[in-house]
Amino acid sequence: MKTTTRRRTARFLAPVFALALALSAGSPAQAEDPSLRDLADRHGLRMGVAVSAHLLDNARYAEIAAEQYNSVTHENELKWETVQPQRGQFNWSGGDRLVDFAQANGQDVYGHTLVWHSQLPSWVADGGFSAPELEGVMEEHISTVVDRYADDISHWDVVNEAFNEDGSFRDTVFYRTLGEDYIATSLEMAHAADPDARLFINDYNVEGINAKSDALYELASSLLDRGVPLHGVGLQSHLIVGQVPSSMQANIQRFADLGLEVVVTELDIRTNTPASEQQLQAQAADYTRVFQACMAVDGCGGVTVWGVGDANSWIPDVFPGQGDALPYDHQYQPKPAYWAMHEALGGDGGPGPGPGPGDGDCSVTYTVVNRWNQGAVIDVTVRNTGTAAVDGWSLAWTRPAGQQITSAWNATVTQDGSAVTAEGVSWNRTLPPGGSVTFGFQIAHQGQADAPSGFELNGAACD
Template sequence: MHFSTATILAVLGVAPAVLGQLDSKIKAKGKKYFGTCSDSGLLSNSQNAAIIRSDFGQLTPENSAKWDAIEPSVGTHRGNFNFGGFDTLVNFAQSNGKLVRGHTFVWHSQLPSWVSNIGDSATLTSVIQNHITTIGNRYKGKIYAWDVVNEIFNEDGSLRSSVFSRVLGENFVAIAFKAARAADPSAKLYINDYNLDSVNSKVNGLVNLVKRQISAGTPIDGVGSQAHLPASIDYECSSKPTACFLTMSKAGGAGGLQAALNHSLIQEYQRLPLQSLTLLALRVGSDYATAVKACLSVSKCVGITVWSVSDKDSWRASSTPLLFDSNYQKKSAYNSVISALS
């Protein structure tokens, strides 16, 4: 008589390892996804691709949808689109039932010189609109959400100096969001930034801009927070996870907020749209567990993204910040996340 390994383990009272739990468990808690980033090179790695298929429900392109990759510089030429890399990711996602978060339409970095050298408002407006319209139309209905504008703030809450802000002022935000909405009305549209991990001038500036833009009719659906937390989180996170998530991604929650937080700002956070949390650099399992529990505590947190699968592929590989080690084996941090989701 043949017995399966699972049956034998059950008889012995040993629970077999269950694969592919991250996305299924967070969805069971009412969230939309547990995601990761990738691109064609990583998707061609069979170990990496297998883990994405089993454990993650959303893919974000690490580089293939950024301006220099998808509409690169060729002298002063524009409209020279290269969709190959992003096509690969979108096709993989669709074939495997994954959501896609597009990253990113408008960013000061990884920007071709033919864009950064534009000096008049009419030309830049047309270039932004054409860039977003062309990409948005190509992937219409295939993208769950777009980071429409990315990292547009200085630390003091003012607009970062870029070709977009210098030529168009704050108007580039509305131009970009309106073009994105017209190109793909079903996609959620985000403003995304980092260093939003505490109540500070940058967060204040973001809150004020989002309120101002929404009041003026700009179709902003959500705020994305890139959490770079290389050391153990030192907020009151373990006892007040909702407050922790508030400081990490501006989501806001009912009650249990840290006394140190400015109450008027808390009220503004509660009025912000849906939130997305990207964990780019956490060192220990307890930090992951804290972030996950915090997201679960806040209804406006729709999902979590970790920035790549294996430590070997992390942009901060030396700090080994991810859920899988360099051999694609689950780390204790993975188990901490599973426990937090259970």
């Protein structure tokens, strides 16, 4: 007979909430503006974030997670290989820590995930179980995890990533052994463990209308017709800048028309790194599109972003050369994407770049560090000699005749005829008073590697 231990709600963590409030008082992003969670609460929407329990030791990370979001999702702590690495041996430390954090900060918890082919321990994936045996393994895992958190977790991603891109079922140990009914069985097991929980199927590349989302739609319709306890679908939304599906709102609407709740569960919008200012602005526009698609449909329950800041995102490890996908940067400062979400939820669009420098409030040093017959390497140092910070610097000059820039580093350099513009990247876009930044580029030239006659920083002439 299986025995489970239901987790008791923590009552002793009020000081954590007090600490989070004390930290938030000094937040540069929100000193005068409502938080994302406050704005989302006005609409009755989930404004969630995926959190790794061990990163809560970082005070700024914990501050943002507590202050900005009304819901948290375990990033990894409730995945099968973490919570039950060996059969019958459950590890609750990370799961409990995040639940305690959420309760201390008045947040909902969204459970992720119960049945998934990835991050699955080998004893399940390669166990060679018969169909009845595997069903027993699933029942033990699902009922134990869901029962433990029945008082703490309101929503569950029960089945994750069941489909291939063409809409066929993914070849997993669960599908091979039990057929497509493993999905209905998983939902029924979770419902038996906690009849009050809302149960979801979650997948990626199903944000717009396509073969994969069509298959998810047909499955959801079939499960509902059979009376299987399915309450919603999760659209992961690991997107790329410039590629938010135009059919996203229509896709959300058709699932909502089935009576299902739709949640954007894992939003990030990646780009090539380092992201230029233009890319960050395009990313912000894409965040706006996702929020608009959700908020236009009554059945959309909200949005969860997949991580607190770019420094801890999963993307660079999986997609080398890409990242900068989240609303906070590597230093946990708000990006244009943050302010796009803020504005979409009814707040303002952020402080903007502020006043630019005046003429003479900047200086430029242009140094030829290497030269050969028809080429040269140039270093440029820009210094803010004024009294106001320059947030989002852009240095412009006219390219000397006979020169062509062939590559650049530590800045995004664009050329339009003889006009050249260099812009800061994510880690050096702000120039404080007295601060400087150095970037470089290589040129091909005919004749001499002459310096430009002058430079302008955000429209102001520099010495």
